[in-house]
Amino acid sequence: MSSQSIANETTSQHPGPLRLGIAGLGTVGTGTVKIIQKNAAMLAARAGRPIVVTAVSARDRQKNRDMDLSDYAWESDARALARRDDVDVFIELIGGDEGIAREAIMVALQSGKDVVTANKALLAIHGQEIAEFAEAQGRVVRFEAAVAGGIPVIKTMTGSLAANRINRVMGVMNGTCNYILTRMESAGLPYETVFEEARQLGYLEADPTLDVGGIDASHKLAILSSIAFGTRPAFDAVEIEGIERVSIDDIRRAADMGYRIKLLGVAQMTARGLEQRMSPCLVPADSPLGQLQGGTNMVVIEGDSVGQIVLRGAGAGEGPTASSVMSDVIEIARNVRIPTFGQPAARLEPAQPARTAVPAAYYMRLELQDKPGALAKIASVLGDAGISIDRMRQYGHADGSSVPVLIVTDKTTPDAIDFAIETLPKTGVIVGEPVELRIEEV
């Protein structure tokens, strides 16, 4: 048997090239075509067979994409592309959780194609249905590019860490939010100013609440939860808070106390059910998550045997995302065929969502009226809530009428914090609303 045979023996049904149909020629689509055009020989060597594009589709055929597409058949309808006899793998890079992307994927599966997609919204919302249909058809759906761009988190979780019972998975998975938060800190600028900068730099989605509202990152978290805990993707059950209320004040005060504020997603299985939250959190400034600057993403996975694994890389962009798309294509070429979320869809349990109850330390900031006994009233409310104080810092009088007070609590429950936040304004010694942010243990 020749040494070549090992890569081919399981693909004897497809001795020829693996033929791709690419739907969507935006940043990721053109990036994918570029990799195939640039590294064809290397891809064939590693995949065990040539990888070729046979057909493409996009909205606008005339758009200048700065690449030669003349060798590929053109389809104006992605569903027609999904049906073509000369396509083995349908690559969906259109986006959106409804409409043409979803339809075309179902058509492709029905037509016996494997599917590669970067569509996080679709998988977070309709992942179970798609997985069940794909497996019923004997096809695979792969989606490395859907979560954290170039970071190989899906294969790490479905493959490399598959022997682990996952305890927790966390991540900074929206580069735009991390850019905004780190830029606010480094330039000392308020949220609104940096948001506007990000918009002008083209970093924001057409609907910016997808980014700054935490929706995009929550789609990704729901997908990771499903793989981690063997549950059906449950995007609706993610407790979501965006970064809109993060003030430059809190960023500065948190830094004073040794923390950075990150939009952090956390999924954790507890005795009460699955906790999934996406919210601005404090993390130690010198932790890997705290060190993360700009548009870079990070995912942290904790397994019962492996301990903590940290993955870091570009969370978006043409090259990194196309690299992930192509890693799925190469696995299909190698005849790696694993179920969508790492185990058969029929085995995935309903998620049984639970509101966050895992205790944590919390950061609180309040504006205290400058009068005798004010601090004692605050301390009394916290005591009534069962909250002990780890550290407190009272700042100087800015305008003589009120002073900022920072509190880092000992570990406490979200319920206790909610009680305190509700009760504190009733003391009559506080100006405005108190701020609280969870300090996630990382």
Place this chain on the structure above:
Amino acid sequence: MSSQSIANETTSQHPGPLRLGIAGLGTVGTGTVKIIQKNAAMLAARAGRPIVVTAVSARDRQKNRDMDLSDYAWESDARALARRDDVDVFIELIGGDEGIAREAIMVALQSGKDVVTANKALLAIHGQEIAEFAEAQGRVVRFEAAVAGGIPVIKTMTGSLAANRINRVMGVMNGTCNYILTRMESAGLPYETVFEEARQLGYLEADPTLDVGGIDASHKLAILSSIAFGTRPAFDAVEIEGIERVSIDDIRRAADMGYRIKLLGVAQMTARGLEQRMSPCLVPADSPLGQLQGGTNMVVIEGDSVGQIVLRGAGAGEGPTASSVMSDVIEIARNVRIPTFGQPAARLEPAQPARTAVPAAYYMRLELQDKPGALAKIASVLGDAGISIDRMRQYGHADGSSVPVLIVTDKTTPDAIDFAIETLPKTGVIVGEPVELRIEEV
């Protein structure tokens, strides 16, 4: 077709359980058995079939391993285990680049078994021969546990990043060395003292030069090079320097300048050939590599599309290493069959090693005699060598006779540095030998 069928359709030749024979019941071997005993149902769900141990072997049958091995057949000879008809996968956890480990692997391949091993020395030195033999037999050899313990670097490189031309791969891959270096810095202790601590804590190999001499980490680097660049593993061509000459002085001075010293492996393909070096280097204290504390490992991979990917986790220990062993087993159970180093062994090119010539900044420390014109002579030597100075720092007079001088150079070549280090003592103004350390760009 049932939804279960997807995981099974490619394994129809082996509809039953995947049967393991485990040779070596030290830390990793017992860790592997524990995972199988603890997580059996989860493993079966994820792998698409049950994973069972049928037989084990080890030197000492009587040793108390704190686990029930009574269900497994016992072989006193690993080669006999490798031949058993009731074993599908031979798991080699004996270690050593010669002798029984190597023999048993060859017997297993010859007997039609797939092989999983954690044996970095064996693969770094005999990897090509083993890969060729495995592929000729139509079997796979997998070795996630051989490099960086629980960090999934092998699968990341052979799978997730397979669409990338790799530019450079770097890593801190010996936890003992990193423990020694970080402990020297945090406790302010000299090398000899911390080395002795590490020995007493059981962190050192029986032959400690495997750790502190950089051999173990270089085995790992040679394996990563092969996958990254499609070359035959070339351990002999790694330029190796251990951590024995790293002084507490240099650790302190480097910290003053914003750096940390790490035993860093770097593999890089250049126009002149493959550079592979393992040596103590300076890296920025606030970089991911610089932040790495204690026994944790980190691998940094740079691809033409994905950019920089950083992987971090436990580099050793029972759970992490067994997690990696089991990830290979699960892939075999799923019928994932890729060539040993990511492409067919026959396609791997001889490595064409090149001595390090990629320019870098360097750190130099010298003891300068306290006399007029001394610094001018140093500056003149560096000028003659074509080296410009980025930063220089002269410290106060400790004992009146000589003063430490630190220099960070601009980017220069190793040849220029060698010339300077050779010439500096001839100026007659230096006490002792000058120290130089490369500042790797990370």
